Amino acid sequence: MKLGFNQATTLENSNLATDLELCERxxxxxxxxxxxxxxxxxxxxxxxxxxxxYFQENHIKPYALNALVYFNNRSEDEYQQLxxxxxxxxxxAKELxxxxIVVVPLVTKEKILKKDIKASSVAVLHELAELAAPYGVKLAVEFVGHPDCTINTFEQAYDIVQKVDNPNVGLVLDCFHFHAMNSSIEALRQADISKVFILHMDDTEDFPIGSLVDEDRVWPGQGVIDLEGILSVLKESGFDGPATVELFRPEYYEMKAEDVIKKAKETTAEVVSKYL
Structure with missing residues (x-):
């Protein structure tokens, strides 16, 4: 299993040039x-x-651009800007x-009917996929495990991706978001795992479902997420993509970037190597 690093993990204590040097090291x-x-x-x-x-001359390679945010249910002016x-x-993506490209659903306090969320999401993903096809780029939809996100469970996101029915449109499976709104392991087991393009590894403190926020994330294996259940299903289903660590922990931003990058790799590898 290959390992990836998401820059959110050192969001406030590093930059791209430093992240690349340390991740390569x-x-x-x-x-x-x-x-x-x-x-x-x-x-x-x-x-x-x-x-x-830099990417041509070194081992580390770019895996995703993260992210195009709030892609669905936008006004016409907002959509044109998107x-x-x-x-x-x-x-x-072409140059690098x-x-x-990770695409993130709209987060809003406004209540939108699920049928309208699905209709907008499917239409937009169709258009984005058509634009991306000549570049050889695939879209990975990242559902966000919070009540305010318009697509906040694995089941809802998977249903939308299935409706789009394009080989270049799939999902980000972020373990934190999967846990945060109580997505179903059984739904994951029944899914076509080839639609999981990106795996984000993380863990979380034990707050109630529906109240979790990104800052509650902790090192993989040091929280309450059923990583064993998720990773076991991925193993059984033949998932072979990299595992990318993504944390937003305020305490970790106070550490030296190199210490965070080293610890993130150690904890992720320890958990993932048992399954993938």
Whole structure:
């Protein structure tokens, strides 16, 4: 099993250039690049061509651009801005040879009917997939395990992806989000695991379902998520993608970035190696 690093894990105590150096040093195979902050910050000082050369010259490779946020149920003006952002991400993906773009559903206090969420999501994913196809880029939908997210369970996200029925549209399975709104292990077992494009590894403190937030994440294996159940199903189903650690823990941002990157790899590898 290969290991990846999501830049959220060092969001407040590092940058892209440093993350790359440290991840290369500690033997990570992949990195998920944050396009909302870390990539623009990098490009203020360096060129995209320099970043591409780094990947060509080193072991670590880019696995995903993370993320196009709030893709569904937008106003026309908001959607046109979203398309503009997505087209720029496709150009980044082309230059850097990134295979996936993560797309995140709308988070809102507004109550939207599930049928309207599904209709919008399917239509948008169809269009985005058509735009991405010439670039060889696939879309990974990341449901967010919080009541305010319009797509917040594995079952709901999987149903939408099945409706889209495009080989270039799949899912991010984030263990925290899977646990946070009580997604079903049985639903995961019944699913076509080839639709799981990206696996995010994390764990969480034991707060009630529906109240969890990203900052509650802890090192993999040191919380209450049924990682054994999730990973056992993935193993049985033949999942062979990398496992990417993604944490948003405030205490970890107070640590040295290298200590976080090292600890994140150790804890993730310890958990994942038992199954994948």
């Amino acid at each position: 500690h033997g990570y195979d992949y990195i998920e690049i944050r396009t909302m902050d870390k990539l623009p910050e990098y490009l203020e000082q360096y060129s995209l061509q320099r970043l591409s050369a 398309l503009k952002e997505f087209k720029q991400m496709l150009e980044y 040879q990134v295979p996936y």
